[in-house]
Amino acid sequence: MSAPILWIVVPFIAGVLILLFLRERTSPLIGGTVATLLAFIALLFPIDTALLLGSVSIKISPSIEFFGRSFALTTADGPLLAIIYGLSALWFFGTEASGTANRFVSLGLMIVALLTASIAVEPFLFAALLLEMAAMLVIPLLVPTYQKPGRGVIRFLIYQTLAMPFILFSGWMLAGVEASPGDINTTLQAGTMLGLGFAFLLGIFPLYNWIPMVTEESPPYVAGFLLWVLPTFTIIFGLGFLDRYTWLRTSPQLSSAIQLAGIFMVASGGVFASLQKHIGRMMGYAAIAETGLFVLAIGLRSTEIVNVTFLLLIPRGLELAVWALALSIIKRKAYSLKFSEVKGFARSYPIATSALILAHLSMAGLPLLAGFPARLALWQELASQSLVLSFWALFGMLGLLIGATRTMAVLVMVEEDKAWELKESWMQMTMLGLGVIGLFLLGMFPQILQPFIKDLPSLFEHLGR
Amino acid sequence: MIIDIISWTAVGVILATSTAMLINLDWRASLGALAVQYIAAFWLVTQHLPFVMGSAKLITGWMVVAALGMTRLSLPSPEDEQEETFWPRGQWFRLILMSIVVLVTFGSTPRIETLIPGLGLPVIAGSLLLIGSGVVHLGVTSNLLRVTLGLLTMLTGFEILYAAVESSILVAGLLSVTSLGLGIVGSYLLIAGSFPHDTEEEL
Numbered sequence: 001m002s003a004p005i006l007w008i009v010v011p012f013i014a015g016v017l018i019l020l021f022l023r024e025r026t027s028p029l030i031g032g033t034v035a036t037l038l039a040f041i042a043l044l045f046p047i048d049t050a051l052l053l054g055s056v057s058i059k060i061s062p063s064i065e066f067f068g069r070s071f072a073l074t075t076a077d078g079p080l081l082a083i084i085y086g087l088s089a090l091w092f093f094g095t096e097a098s099g100t101a102n103r104f105v106s107l108g109l110m111i112v113a114l115l116t117a118s119i120a121v122e123p124f125l126f127a128a129l130l131l132e133m134a135a136m137l138v139i140p141l142l143v144p145t146y147q148k149p150g151r152g153v154i155r156f157l158i159y160q161t162l163a164m165p166f167i168l169f170s171g172w173m174l175a176g177v178e179a180s181p182g183d184i185n186t187t188l189q190a191g192t193m194l195g196l197g198f199a200f201l202l203g204i205f206p207l208y209n210w211i212p213m214v215t216e217e218s219p220p221y222v223a224g225f226l227l228w229v230l231p232t233f234t235i236i237f238g239l240g241f242l243d244r245y246t247w248l249r250t251s252p253q254l255s256s257a258i259q260l261a262g263i264f265m266v267a268s269g270g271v272f273a274s275l276q277k278h279i280g281r282m283m284g285y286a287a288i289a290e291t292g293l294f295v296l297a298i299g300l301r302s303t304e305i306v307n308v309t310f311l312l313l314i315p316r317g318l319e320l321a322v323w324a325l326a327l328s329i330i331k332r333k334a335y336s337l338k339f340s341e342v343k344g345f346a347r348s349y350p351i352a353t354s355a356l357i358l359a360h361l362s363m364a365g366l367p368l369l370a371g372f373p374a375r376l377a378l379w380q381e382l383a384s385q386s387l388v389l390s391f392w393a394l395f396g397m398l399g400l401l402i403g404a405t406r407t408m409a410v411l412v413m414v415e416e417d418k419a420w421e422l423k424e425s426w427m428q429m430t431m432l433g434l435g436v437i438g439l440f441l442l443g444m445f446p447q448i449l450q451p452f453i454k455d456l457p458s459l460f461e462h463l464g465r
Numbered sequence: 466m467i468i469d470i471i472s473w474t475a476v477g478v479i480l481a482t483s484t485a486m487l488i489n490l491d492w493r494a495s496l497g498a499l500a501v502q503y504i505a506a507f508w509l510v511t512q513h514l515p516f517v518m519g520s521a522k523l524i525t526g527w528m529v530v531a532a533l534g535m536t537r538l539s540l541p542s543p544e545d546e547q548e549e550t551f552w553p554r555g556q557w558f559r560l561i562l563m564s565i566v567v568l569v570t571f572g573s574t575p576r577i578e579t580l581i582p583g584l585g586l587p588v589i590a591g592s593l594l595l596i597g598s599g600v601v602h603l604g605v606t607s608n609l610l611r612v613t614l615g616l617l618t619m620l621t622g623f624e625i626l627y628a629a630v631e632s633s634i635l636v637a638g639l640l641s642v643t644s645l646g647l648g649i650v651g652s653y654l655l656i657a658g659s660f661p662h663d664t665e666e667e668l
Contacts, residue, residue: 067635129639136646140653148658154612157650158603161616164643165596165623172630 002061003047003073007038007081008117015109022106028095031105035089035112042081047073071120076458081116083452084232087317088112090435091225094321097428098221098328104141108225111137115233124240125171128164131201131233135160138226142218152213159200159207166197174245187247191254194241201234204295205264208288212272215284220331223280224324227287228317235294235309242298242305243460258299263392265292270399274406279330279356280337282403283323286363289396290316290371293378296393300381306457308377314449315370315442319359322435326356329428339406344414348421353411355432357404362439364400370442472512472587475505479591483598483618484563488556492537492610499614500530502595506621509591513584513629518637522624525641529617529648536652537610540659559605566597584629595622613651620644 014034018027045051050059063072073081092105114134118127139157143149170193177187199207215223242249269289276282290312297309327337329352334341346353362369365376375397383390424432441448457463482498482505489495503526511519570593577589599619602611624640 067633067638069633069635126633126636126639129636129643132643133639133646136643136650139650143654143657145657149609149654151607153654154607154609158612158616161620161647165620165627168627168631168636169623172627 002064003077004064004071004117004120006041006060007073007085008071008113008120010113011035011038011085011109011116012113015106015113018109019103019106025096027105028092031095031109032089032092034109035085035092039082039085039089042078042085045078047075047078049075069126070122071117072122073116073120076455077119079452079455080119080236080459083314083317084112084116087228087314087321090318090321091228094325094431094435095221097425097431098219098325099332100219100221100328104222104225107137107141111229115229118233119236119240123171124237124244125168127233127237127240128167128171128197128201131230131237132160132164134233135230138222138230141222142214142226144219147217150213150217152210152215152217155210156214159203159210163197163200166193166200170194170197174241174248177247178245191248191251194248195257198234198238199261202231202238202291202295203288204261205268205292208265208269208291211288212276212281212284215280215287216278216337220280220283220327220337221324224283224320224327227284228320231287231291231294232313232316235298235313238298239306239309239460239463243463246462249462252301255299255301259296259386259389262292262295262297262299263389263396265289265295266396267292267392267399268396270396270403272399274399274402276403277339278337279339279342279407280327282360282407283320283327286323286360286400286403287320289400290363292396293375293393296382296389297378300378301385302381304377304381306460306463307453308374308381310453310456311374311377311446311449314452315362315374315439318370318435318438318442319362322355322432322439323359323363325428325431325435326352326359329424329432330356333423339410343410344412344418346411347414347418348423350420350422351424351429351432355436357408357411358436358439360400360404360407362443364404365397366401368440368443370439372443373446468512469587471508472585472591475508476587476591476594478502478505479594480567483594484560486614486618487559487563487598487602487605493534495611495614496530496534496537499617500527502618502621503527503530505591506595506625509588509625510628512588514632514637518628518634521637522641522644525645526617526621529644532648532652533610533613533655536655540655559601562601562605563598566594566601570594570597581630584626588625588629592622592625595619595625597622609651609654613647613654616647616651617644620647 011034018031022030045060047060048062050057062074063070092108095104111134114130118130121127121130139153142153170190173186173190173193177190203211248254266289269285269292273282273285273289276285293312294309297312298305300308330342330345330349331337358369362371365371379390379393382393479502482502485498486495503523507519507523510522570590574586574590574593578584578586595618599615599622602615602618606612
């Protein structure tokens with residue numbers, strides 16, 4: 001068995017089979033189990049290393065050839081695959097509690113498989129095509145068959161499609177830059193194209209306008225999944241570019257430009273989040289601010305660039321899962337997620353509203369919650385480079401904190417005589433409870449992530465060294 | 466010589482079809498123009514890729530046209546024939562935009578040929594025309610079918626140019642899958658919300 005077949009082909013086929021043959025009730029269980037199994041295999045069986053189980057020798061070979069190009073997953077990819085499939089399992093198990101239709105699990109598995117292929121494909125810049133295909137698979141999830149597509153989804157499709165040509169062509173130009181590094185014109189053109197490609201792909205300021213629209217128009221659970229999965233792989237893809245091309249890694253101008261883009265996202269995301277009157281849009285702006293933190297992290301001129309980036313990536317999956325699940329539960333009752341519609345919901349849905357606030361506070365970087373250790377590490381690195389950037393990053397987080405306070409005020413705003421109820425189902429309470437425990441665990445004992453992230457820098461040859 | 470003439474004719478066809486798609490609001494005419502445009506694109510692609518790979522792109526393009534056409538045919542209301550509500554708008558405005566694309570294309574084609582020798586002037590001109598008209602299309606409409614046509618046009622232009630610099634079968638295949646996927650996604654978005662739903666789905 002080769003690693004690409006195990007972590008790309010198997011989940012993709014599992015997704016297709018679930019879509020075709022399984023019922024709504026069983027698909028989260030089967031999809032979640034498949035993802036969990038893949039995560040455990042990634043954790044327990046090192047790729048390209050022979051293991052003796054009794055008299056049987058097992059070895060997962062690292063690559064396969066496909067149409068003259070190779071897909072390779074090395075030993076260093078193991079922890080990353082475990083993280084990706086582990087967090088995917090979390091999303092899939094939560095599907096039933098969120099009330100999302102069964103195709104979420106099937107298409108979700110296919111999306112994760114395609115995105116895994118994007119980190120395995122050689123040459124790595126072909127990943128842009130796989131990212132585009134994954135983005136197209138998200139569309140049926142974002143737009144249920146009975147709903148007219150909104151502007152956000154259309155913009156999302158346009159931006160993701162525009163990104164691909166820029167990245168593919170910049171990759172080709174970068175090869176030319178490597179051959180003649182002194183050619184300023186080609187360097188500038190390649191850099192501009194690459195920047196535009198990633199700006200479209202990640203939704204860099206001001207190209208993120210589709211994010212709050214999608215979180216307002218589409219099912220929150222799907223929107224949350226999209227905001228976790230695509231930026232995660234895009235960031236890994238971006239780190240691959242930095243690792244591959246020396247001049248990108250060493251250019252102080254590019255590093256400053258990346259940091260400027262990141263700080264704009266953090267500050268504007270925080271400010272806009274604090275002004276929203278729709279808790280779905282607020283999640284969108286919080287996700288924008290957090291993507292800004294990723295961008296800031298990859299712009300660091302430090303050896304800690306990979307550690308800080310992955311430290312940010314893991315809690316994001318958990319925070320967004322908890323937040324999106326809570327929003328889905330509230331939306332089933334309130335229909336709209338405007339402040340006026342969700343007023344006083346804390347009395348009827350105490351677990352969902354508490355989980356929502358805690359996930360929001362975690363994204364704002366509140367101590368003891370999952371987002372804090374990563375933000376602390378980033379601030380530490382940023383402060384040693386620029387106090388101005390640190391201030392604006394803090395400013396953005398303050399905006400998120402204000403947004404969380406406003407949401408909390410609205411959710412508890414109710415007449416005194418209204419009785420407390422517990423309207424969540426046991427499944428919803430279990431999933432939210434586990435998510436909240438995870439938020440606290442990652443916040444109070446961040447060292448539990450160490451086994452996963454300690455080997456991740458070896459994914460890259462030059463970064464972080 | 467004869468190949469050059471055919472190539473420049475293909476560029477002319479691209480100019481005519483992309484202008485027709487931009488200014489004509491009838492969806493049948495637009496899809497017909499897209500189908501013809503794929504033939505011209507096929508010729509330009511085969512300047513740098515083998516005939517078989519070019520044929521695959523042509524067939525994929527026609528499949529996309531068929532999918533979009535059949536979907537549009539099944540829809541109850543003729544929404545895409547309505548004029549946009551924002552200003553500036555109208556056929557003259559679109560024609561002026563297309564003229565700008567033509568000027569930019571013919572101004573930049575020789576410069577790109579100098580930067581990347583060996584691509585061929587018709588290949589560069591054809592691809593820039595398609596990319597430009599696709600982007601203009603995306604800028605002047607919010608109609609779903611037209612957005613899909615704009616994206617497909619832009620992508621076809623890019624495919625022509627990229628075929629000249631990258632001849633990998635995997636890339637050609639993935640680009641074809643992307644075009645087909647765009648067609649299917651466009652069809653899905655056209656259908657979504659067009660028919661009343663009678664089952665309870667997710668919120």
